[in-house]
Amino acid sequence: MQTYGNYINGHMVEPVSGEYLDSDNPYTGEIWAQIARSNVADVNAATAAASAAFPAWASTTPTTRGKLLNNLAAIIEREALRLGEIEVRDNGKLIAEMAGQTTVMAEWYRYFGGLADKVEGSVIPLDRASTLNYTRYEPLGVVGLITAWNSPLLLLAWKLAAALAAGNCAVIKPSEFTSASTLEFMPLFEEAGFPPGVVNAVTGLGNECGQALVDHPDIVKLAFTGSDATGQHIYQSAAKQLKPVTLELGGKSPNIVFEDADFESAVMGVISGIFAATGQTCIAGSRALVQRSIHDAFVERLTEVAGEATIGDPMSMDTHVGPVTTEPQFQKILHYINVAREDGATCVMGGDLYTGPGSAGTRFVQPTVFTNVTNDMRIAQEEVFGPVLSVIPFDTEEEAIQIGNDINFGLAAGVWTQNIGRAVRVSDALRCGTVWVNTYRAVSFNSPFGGYKRSGLGRESGQEAIKEYLQTKSVWIAQDSSVANPFVMR
Ligand code: TXE
Numbered sequence: 001m002q003t004y005g006n007y008i009n010g011h012m013v014e015p016v017s018g019e020y021l022d023s024d025n026p027y028t029g030e031i032w033a034q035i036a037r038s039n040v041a042d043v044n045a046a047t048a049a050a051s052a053a054f055p056a057w058a059s060t061t062p063t064t065r066g067k068l069l070n071n072l073a074a075i076i077e078r079e080a081l082r083l084g085e086i087e088v089r090d091n092g093k094l095i096a097e098m099a100g101q102t103t104v105m106a107e108w109y110r111y112f113g114g115l116a117d118k119v120e121g122s123v124i125p126l127d128r129a130s131t132l133n134y135t136r137y138e139p140l141g142v143v144g145l146i147t148a149w150n151s152p153l154l155l156l157a158w159k160l161a162a163a164l165a166a167g168n169c170a171v172i173k174p175s176e177f178t179s180a181s182t183l184e185f186m187p188l189f190e191e192a193g194f195p196p197g198v199v200n201a202v203t204g205l206g207n208e209c210g211q212a213l214v215d216h217p218d219i220v221k222l223a224f225t226g227s228d229a230t231g232q233h234i235y236q237s238a239a240k241q242l243k244p245v246t247l248e249l250g251g252k253s254p255n256i257v258f259e260d261a262d263f264e265s266a267v268m269g270v271i272s273g274i275f276a277a278t279g280q281t282c283i284a285g286s287r288a289l290v291q292r293s294i295h296d297a298f299v300e301r302l303t304e305v306a307g308e309a310t311i312g313d314p315m316s317m318d319t320h321v322g323p324v325t326t327e328p329q330f331q332k333i334l335h336y337i338n339v340a341r342e343d344g345a346t347c348v349m350g351g352d353l354y355t356g357p358g359s360a361g362t363r364f365v366q367p368t369v370f371t372n373v374t375n376d377m378r379i380a381q382e383e384v385f386g387p388v389l390s391v392i393p394f395d396t397e398e399e400a401i402q403i404g405n406d407i408n409f410g411l412a413a414g415v416w417t418q419n420i421g422r423a424v425r426v427s428d429a430l431r432c433g434t435v436w437v438n439t440y441r442a443v444s445f446n447s448p449f450g451g452y453k454r455s456g457l458g459r460e461s462g463q464e465a466i467k468e469y470l471q472t473k474s475v476w477i478a479q480d481s482s483v484a485n486p487f488v489m490r
Contacts, residue, residue, distance in 0.1 A: 002033040004179065006042050006203060007186035009049035010196030016041040021176055021204065026092035026323040027314055029362045033090065035179040038204035043171070043212040046200040050142040050169035051218050053197030058139045058167040062117035065165055069113025072192035076106040079188060083153060083181055085315075091149055091178040092323040092363075094314045097277065105157045108461070111445040112161035115466055119166075124474075132477040137470040139167030140244075141220040144213045146234070148226040149175035149325050150280045150385075152182055158449070158460040159223040159246070164198070166469035171219065172201040173210050175226075177326045179203040206230065217241060221469065224248070225282070228383070228409075228454055235457075246458035246468050248282065249451060250383045251411030254404035255285030255440060256426065258397070259293045261416035262438070267301050269414055269440045270389070275306060275367050276441060278322050279387035280329070282455075283412045285440055287373075287380055289400050292393045299371055299391055303349040306367050312358020321387060323363045330363040333386030337368060340379035345370040345390065375403045383409070397422060401429045410452030414440045433459075 003020065005012045015036035023033040036042065057065075076083070084098030093101075121135040143163050147155045152174050163170050174182040182201050189199045202209055213219055214237045223246040224234050231249040238245050255273045257266045273285025290298050314322035324330040330353075337351055350366030365386055373380050373390040380390045394400045404413055410432040417423050417437070427435040433450045436442060443449055448462035458468050483490075 001031070002180065004033060004035045004183040004203065006036050006038055006046065007183060007199075007201040008042075008046045009053075009200065010190055012183070012186075013045075015039075015204070016045070023090060023177070023180060025089050026325050026363055027360055029360075033180050035176065035183070035203040038202040038209040040212040042202050042204070043209060043216055046171045046202045047142055047213075047216050047218050049197040050171050050200050053195055054141055054169045057169055057195060057198050060167070062119070062165070062167070065167065066113040066116040068193050069109045069116065069161065069165060072188060072194075073106040073110040073113065075188050075192055076109065077103055080106070083184060086181045086184055087152065087178070088314045090180045091152070091325040092314050093151070093277065094319055094322050096317050096319065101151070101154055105154050108157040108161040108445045112165035112466060115463065116165040119466055119470065121472075130478060130480045132479070134475050136473050136475065137166075137467070138473055140469060140471055142169045142171060142218055143221045143223065143469065144171050144173065144216070144219040146173045146210055146213065146222065146224045146226065147175060147182070149178040150277070150282070152178045153185060155225045155248075156182060156185075158465075160199070162460070162465045163223070163469045166466050168221075168469050169198050170200065171213060172199070173213050174201065174203060176203065176205050211237070214238060215241075219243070221245070223458075223460075223468070231456070244468075246450075246460065247456040248449075248460065249454060249456045250282040250385070251284075251409040251432070251451065251455045252287060252381065252383055252407050253283060253285050253409070253412040253414070253432065254287045254289050254407075254430075255414035256289040256400050256404055256416065257291065257294070257298060258400070258415075258417040258419070258422065259291040260418050260422075262418060263294070263298070263301070265438060266416035267298065267305055269416060269438070270302060271306050273414060273440045274389040275309060275321055275387050278324060278365075280325060280385050281441070283434070283441055284385070285412075285414050286384060286389060287375075288389055288391045289394050289403055290391055291400070292395050295391070295393045299348060299369070303369055306369070307349060309367055310358070311354055311356065311364060311366075313360070319358070321364075321367055324365055324386060327363065329385060330365065333365050333384055333388060336379060336382070336384045336386070336388060337365075340370050340373070340377065340388070340390070343377045343379065344372065345377060345379055346372040350387075375406050381407060397426065401426060405429070405431045408454040411455035412436070
């Protein structure tokens with residue numbers, strides 16, 4: 001049994017309460033690790049360490065910070081397989097995906113390391129000759145980074161790399177379901193040369209440890225990935241202290257297939273959108289909007305290909321669909337399958353838990369496809385976060401756009417067409433932060449990612465993300481300090 005404490009000021013320390021929470025292996029169901037059950041006292045200690053480290057860290061040169069982030073990137077690449085295997089064990093992600101994901105994660109640290117000394121203020125051309133006015137970007141202070149269970153280290157990289165490059169210190173709170181990889185990751189910062197206290201991690205329950213972090217007055221900004229309900233709650237809590245937030249809150253993304261699409265590519269794209277990562281991804285293309293003229297043939301081919309997916313051991317390179325990460329999530333998916341049936345959708349594939357070969361008797365759901373879905377059904381409007389696809393037919397381009405946008409969320413969308421004009425028109429019209437044309441589920445360190453509408457606030461990745469962790473100061477320097485009339489605005 002592995003036991004993880006909190007990581008504070010460069011050391012693994014026991015939680016003040018002395019209490020721990022179990023962490024299970026979603027595939028085998030066995031408890032394999034324990035994580036600290038932290039409370040306000042642990043959050044206070046981590047925040048105090050980060051606050052103490054902040055002045056020196058903020059005054060290192062951006063180039064120095066960039067070098068350290070580059071050191072870290074190289075160490076991540078060395079440790080990628082080990083970190084990936086921990087995520088497979090702790091949250092059931094596929095090794096086939098994790099082998100690449102933990103390696104590519106290094107690129108976020110490298111990119112923001114490179115960006116650190118390229119954030120330039122400007123000299124403002126004032127309408128007066130006697131004053132120099134320039135802007136500079138300054139770090140915020142100690143930021144709180146709260147991550148979800150579906151991709152702990154990658155979601156952290158999207159926040160932490162930008163926060164550190166900008167000169168902030170951090171207190172991290174990973175999901176109580178999947179904290180192990182974050183704790184294994186922490187000592188790598190020391191090896192890379194980061195001063196103790198710059199990066200800290202506390203683990204525990206959302207309403208104890210997480211809320212204490214949100215409410216701590218010395219945490220000056222929050223970045224969060226998780227459910228829309230928790231995101232809204234955090235936003236409200238943060239408002240009491242006027243803390244800025246970056247929120248990434250999932251979606252109900254349309255994957256729109258036109259009759260002029262490359263048929264086989266579109267089938268693969270829809271499958272990757274909903275069954276990859278067992279559908280436990282914020283960018284899941286959980287609504288397939290298919291033009292009526294190809295609807296039946298498309299569903300037939302989709303279920304044929306998806307029906308061949310290998311379900312089972314996430315440590316096997318041949319597995320396509322793994323277990324559901326958490327027990328509540330497992331129950332939630334089964335609940336939504338029932339809701340879809342009750343509301344009149346037709347289940348044409350799956351629709352139950354999976355107990356077949358490779359399931360090891362634990363939390364597996366069959367890849368599931370519903371047809372006869374209308375966009376007003378709960379299965380089309382609410383995030384399931386599992387391998388459950390709703391297929392909705394449409395007739396015209398206008399109708400596809402209307403259905404695609406008729407949702408509270410706005411994280412991403414897919415568009416499958418060979419018509420370039422249509423690709424541009426539909427991409428422009430969709431109200432979401434990312435549109436993929438003839439591809440799906442692509443992200444990169446240098447491309448902005450974030451949501452419209454209830455999918456979130458702010459952007460991660462890309463140049464603008466570093467501004468989420470900086471504030472602008474405008475400096476005015478008078479060359480002539482004589483004051484003619486002190487009672488009027490200058
Ligand atoms: O998320 P929560 P959960 C969705 C998905 C899933 C649902 C619930 O639909 O079924 O969320 O998952 C911390 N103050 N997504 O319960 O509650 C919590 O400890 C501060 C979408 O795991 O949002 C964890 O670290 N922190 C998503 C993190 O918030 C609090 C990815 C997320 O937990 C807190 C995962 C509080 N009061 C699930 N309460 C996506 N956008 O990709 C909880 N937390």
